[in-house]
Amino acid sequence: MPADQRFTVLDSFRGLAAIAIVLFHMPILLAISELEFFRNGHVFIQFFFALSGFVLCHAYAHRLTSVAALRDFAVARTFRLYPLHLCLLGLFLLLESGKLMAQGQGASVEAFSGNVALEEILPNLLLLQAWLPGADSLSFNAPAWTISVGYYVYLLFGLIVVVLPRRNSLVFSLICLLTCLSLLMHVHALEGEVLKGVGCFFAGALLYRLFMGLRALPLSHTEFTVLEVSTLLVLVLVLDSSYLYRDLFTSLMLLLTIFIFAFEGGVVSRWLKQRWLQALGLWSFSIYMTHVAILAALQGLALQLSKLPGLEHLAPSQAEPHGIVAMGYISTQNLLLDNLMAVAAVLAVILVSSLTYKYIELPGIRLGKRLQGKAPLSHFREKSHAIN
Secondary structure, X not given: XXXXXXXXXXXXXXXXXXXXXXXXXXOEOOOHHHOHHHHOHHHHHHHHHHHHHHHHHHHHOOOOOOHHHHHHHHHHHHHHHHHHHHHHHHHHHXXXXXXXXXXXXXXXXXXXXXXXXXXXXXXXXXXXOOOOOOOOXXXXXXXXXXXXXXXXXXXXXXXXXXXXXXXXXXXXXXXXXXXXXXXXXXXXXXXXHHHHHHHHHHHHHHHHHHHHHHOOOOOOHHHHHHHHHHHHHHHXXXXXXXXXXXXXXXXXXXXXXXXXXXXXXXXXXXXXXXHHHHHHXXXXXXXXXXXXXXXXXXXXXXXXHOOOOOOHHHOOOOOOOOOOOOOOOEOOOOHHHHHHHHHHHHXXXXXXXXXXXXXXXXXXXXXXXXXXXXXXXXXXXXHHHHOO
């Protein structure tokens, strides 16, 4: 299977998963984001890791045959992830600097404290915030913790493939087994979410090897449609309930989803090939990385508006929020208006992400190509590489 062949349906899934995570972090009290399905949306981060393992194994495993190839791989990964991360880190530093200036003028704000303290800057610059015991993995732009994990896991993947070209599947299996046992036995040398990310990535790489062995599966369009619909129904049921080891079962269902839809054989796959869904997949990294900053801006706006007569209810509540990122709720106290506000917030995230993809991600990818000494890619090939 050619390395430049796209899994277009999985690209669409990547975009939808990014939107699900936006809704998971949505701080609007009466919106659809409060459904149990979206309240469990953090598991889609595991989907990102698994899909990255699947796609990178497809794109690079056969090309990583030398130290020079590993160097090019490292450069490509660095300039794929780092430019947008650095820009958002700079934005948060700028905001904290503004707070510091306001603090000097007597304002009751506290700058560079808590998870945006000065000592968190260096771990973020080095993408080590999720690995260092003393660092706050959710410091500054909280979603960047997954980039911290992913970046070094990608490098480990490349190193294993180069050093053990014939036995890397065995190493991938051992890593998956060790991370799974560590989670089940609560032996956490690393944070649980980091272990999940590592395990899901290498499980995704193994899944690609399984897919390649079964890619000629003799099933009809109807049979693939039944598999696709059944897989999605079970995934929704798993996400819409609570039980022991739910995250483990969800991870297995997400892996099954990747496997089934990699064949692109059913009617659901045909629907997922629509251009607007492909665009979401293209912008998914930006959607994921920018959404917390945009939702925080929405909260800030609501807080300012709540000072006006009759709008006091818009202010973030003191109730304990769902999810990893600490966000207070805002609400118009009207079901329709809250949902319209949520839709507007999602559209704002998508709009900003389309711009950050064009003006930050793509230039970073081009720069990485130039540093590798490769000829400029066509627009199609740039887009194709950008969503790996």
